[in-house]
Amino acid sequence: MNVARLAAVDAAQAARLLNEVREATLAGQRARIAPRPVIEQSWGRMLRGGVDPEHDVRSRLLPSDEVRRRREESPLRHILPVLREGLLSVADVAQHIMVVADPEGRVLWREGSAQVLRKADGLGFELGADWREDVVGTNGVGTPVVVRRPVQVFAAEHFVRSQTSWTCTGAPITDPRDGRLLGVVDVSGPLETMHPATLAWVDSVAKLGEARLRELHLCSLERLRAVAAPVLARLTGRALVVDRHGWAAAVTGMPYVRRVSLPKSLTPGRRWLPSLGSCGVEPLADGWLLRAEEEPLATAARRILLDLSRPSRCTVTVTASAGSWSRELSPRHAELLFLLAEHRAGRGAAALAEDLFGDPSRTVTVRAEMSRIRRYLGELLQHRPYRFCDNTEVEVVLPDDPRALLPQSTAPAVARKRNAP
Template identity: 60%
Template sequence: MPPPAPLLDGDRTVNHTPQKPAPAAPGGTRETARVLSGLREAALSGLRPPPAAHPLIGESWMRVLRLGLDPDRGAPARLLPLDELEHRRRTSPLAAVLPTLREGLVSVADAARHIMVVTDADGRVLWRDGNARVRLEADRIGLEPGSSWAEESVGTNGIGTALVTGRPVRVHSAEHFVRSHHSWTCAAAPLHDPRDGRLLGVVDVSGPAATVHPATARLVASVARLGESELRERHLETIERLRAVAAPLLCRLGGARAVAIDRSGWTAAVTGMPPPGRLALPENFGTGSRRIPALGPCTVEPLPDGWLIRLDEVCPPGPGDAPPVTGVALDLRRPGRPTLTVTGGTGDWTQPLSPRHAEMLYALARRPAGRSAAQLAADLFGDPSRTVTVRAEMSRLRRTLAGVLDHRPYRFADGVDVRLLAPDHPGDLLPRSTAPLVVAARRAEDGPAPSRPPRPGS
């Protein structure tokens, strides 16, 4: 099948808590902008964000201040080369749901003098559509295909802040960190891969601040959920196709233990053993003799969109179990992208973590003696009665991380060396988390904020 034609700028072929609106002022939009500007100036002057600033915005201002970004101009704009932009468009899973996003947002954005923007997980603008005049105005502030709208490039904004927090975000007028963006408003929502929870990118609606509508943020969040639902349906269709291919092959194995999985480790069909659920696959997984943490030594063969895994019936000398895990590294240094690296007799393997699993492993790393289900529920939810949720999530984690976790109480297994790689600044710890334990750790940043970067010419 020939590759799809490039999707060009303007081509129309294709349980998060909502953020409260910016503080309103009696004088309307202009007065609200003045109030927000005052809050921003207070933060830039070295004060912590005043209580009137929304916590998502105030925390973002603090992160950007620590980066030393110029509050008047941001970082120099560097567009992706055209070939790199086209490559990212072709390989982005969001290309498949672009028609759904456009159908839900472009007509509304166009009528409201706004534009719709879709970025990848790095904050690079892949597609842009909507009002033609507003697209020209967006070019002047660098909101164009190939540009970076991550927080480290342009400060607090709907796209970059949604990428960091993993939550829908509305940024209005002077809530933007960079002064040249104060005439704009934006509402953005992240999109995640339903197969593994990986952040895929952000859909955003932006336009002149004077045309803001309070319902835009909820509309964007709703359309993002529709996009994720379509991705989930496509994944289920892939699993069904893989099952149809794998079932006859498994029937011919004569009762040998084997499982067919998709590229993300989800089980499509199984024989001779209980269904393992989703498997954590080591990096650089491929055909040949392999050792999978949850299964042990295996032989892997390719299938369309997946793998056929045969468990080795004859194991090397010893009890036949996988060599013991000797160490784990919980890496929380990249906001929004926690990972766990496991070290053992089979070598190292790394896997991304969902926000919830990152919180749970952080709690266990902070409490080496272990935590009961009630204690973990208090750490994560502030409610020790939510033990059913904790036990279900820990059961999933223990199946995925064979040999890493123990229970009664929940803890890292004996003999496992645990390294917690935390951000340089406490305020950057799991920024999307609302778990009481994590929030308390982030508050360790209390104190004077870094001094304001000098203005050019000052």
Template identity: 60%
Template sequence: MSDRPIDSAIWSAQDIRVTAHRLATVREAALAGETPSDAPSPRAVIGESWRRVRVSGVDPDGEQQQNPLPVAELEHRRQMSRLSPVLPVLNEGLLAAADAAQQIMVVTDAEGRVLWREGSAPVRRMADRLGFDKGADWREGVVGTNAIGIALVARRPVLVHSAEHFVRSHHQWTCAAAPLHDPRDGRLLGTVDVSGPAPGFHPTTLSLVSAVARLAEGELRTRHHRTLERLRSSAAPVLARIGGRALAVDPHGWVVGVTGLTPPDRVALPKSPEAGPLWLPRYGMCTLEPLPGGWLIRIGQQERDTGPSRVVLDVSGRDGSTVTVSGPAGSWSHELTPRHAELLFVLAAHPQGRSAAELARDLFGDDSRTVTVRAELSRLRRHLASVLAHRPYRFADGVEVELRLPPQPVHLLPQSLAPAVAAARRG
């Protein structure tokens, strides 16, 4: 068999059984280490996957044991996933077609964990019997040859039909998957897949899945550009006040503004940069200062303290809240979402710090909602960087915090239902 997508002739009702039998013959011969003269070889992408799976010890005739993610961990991965913002693109491009064809659409993370699954209810029930549910691990080494697993390894779109699946219980299925990459750095984010019973699968499905994956990556690219524009606007006045050489970059090192030097496209930052001295291969010793949504990089040694020195949390207005951070490069302000305003208010009211469980109780009255709290704090730290510390969560040491409250306590964060805010309103 060639390595191109399987010919459309296999999708006719009269040929489907013949094709399935032919693929089964190829699989059985390959598993037995034989190459009969009257049976074609598997497609290269399938043969390579079978070899990897056999080394992994997957039982081709047994049931594959799944250890799905706990509900809290699944929700955490969903909230932190870079694919969450493009779900509407994936749904619009694939879900209606999948549902009409009695298929399901699946989105996984880069580790092969199923984060979202939508589509035909009868097919979802069939998938349940295979363990193909939210939180499942669909890597090759766990469930054998499948489109998701191959796409994660080969980093390209792939279709797997009938007995091309390594595990016999999957032979009634056909799946088409495409990888999804972060346009900022090319990092693999996960896959999008359409799966279902083989007779209902259309030969153009792989092309459709591939096209929608490219649309989703385009949406991520557009969102990145918008983020850079917002950072560029906030960084411009800071750069204008600086003498010497400096750059403003996003958390991934993409440059939005410079002063005193030729602008590069990107600067290589550490995986988890922190404010303070930093050696960069291109520029030598530098210092990092936080910007809302990024970093200010001063090139060369700095004599003065480079960290933020003062934070003003203003929750006095009825229409919105802001946080203003002052440091060596001047000051900048960031508008807060209602949830982030609640979080910072609680931290300002408890300078000694709060654990995730305590914050969950402060915000939701339920100390078990720590996953939500950690996700919100992770988002908040994208803007405030070293202003916040953790273990416990608190404002960083050495930062002066001013909390500006409304004249009447009853007007504090009027839209908030958080127990801690309600208690503060009562005085």
């Protein structure tokens, strides 16, 4: 059922039909029209998690100073002009509001039609509100956080009854540097004001925001490179200058390294870093000067911990004899590392393509993603076939409920694991 098109033709009929589907599903009966897969899967998570569809449960709002702090720390503040230009001019006329939330589903910015803003207040859709899916049910902020793709939620597709007069369209915004989720931009309003193209519109503006972030990152690296060049010219041995996130601005005495994984609380001094080993770390402008010591690189690891227990944040932690480090994974990298952990003997590119897409011919995509993974796992990940090193212990932490495994994934192999008895 094309809900968006039906709503554009007859919003009242769409609302009635969706309400029938919701009531039948929650009663454990077969509806004459099945919910859309993304909605059906979300409702399943809500039922398993104990969210009450008949009661509006709200977390306490964040204090205003905490909202201010999160705004100041969020990279999304840099792209608010892009989001406003792309969404607000239409949203205000069409009786919508624009909402920007952080990765935890907390509302940090909210603008648009004054009339709709007042209605949103009645739903608890306020600054500092918690709109995680497992708190307020299926919605256009919390559900995109979980599935990591744009989602439109019409009327009674909302799990909680109090929201069923509302329609939300949200798209995740990720950091173009590493795929980390930065938050969600959402356009919301009454069902009758929504258009079939709203989902594509919101997703396009979110991608424009990501492009702006990429542009800002390249500009910052250029500024750092101008500072780094004369410094590196005076040095001998292996050294590089990276920004605060580990992206390389300039390199000397060694092959080019695109990025180095840095601990969150890096401080000056002698440190052990993945792919470089023991390094001297010195602050330089808005980054770090890393001087690799002339000794064999510390690449032998003892343990890899792949944590997939939280739907919205998957991580890999590597523990070696000289130290440990962690990295948040993009959804695709989480899928690939999970598949390799399932197949310790190794998996070729065609087999991984079959696992991910149901199409063994899509090896180019697999090889490109595996190349990106090897940039931070280095020799811990071997190829021909792709596999973890034999001398490495690999531990995978899964969700308590197998059906909650990588909910954003549509990979056939992951779906089989979710549904395994």
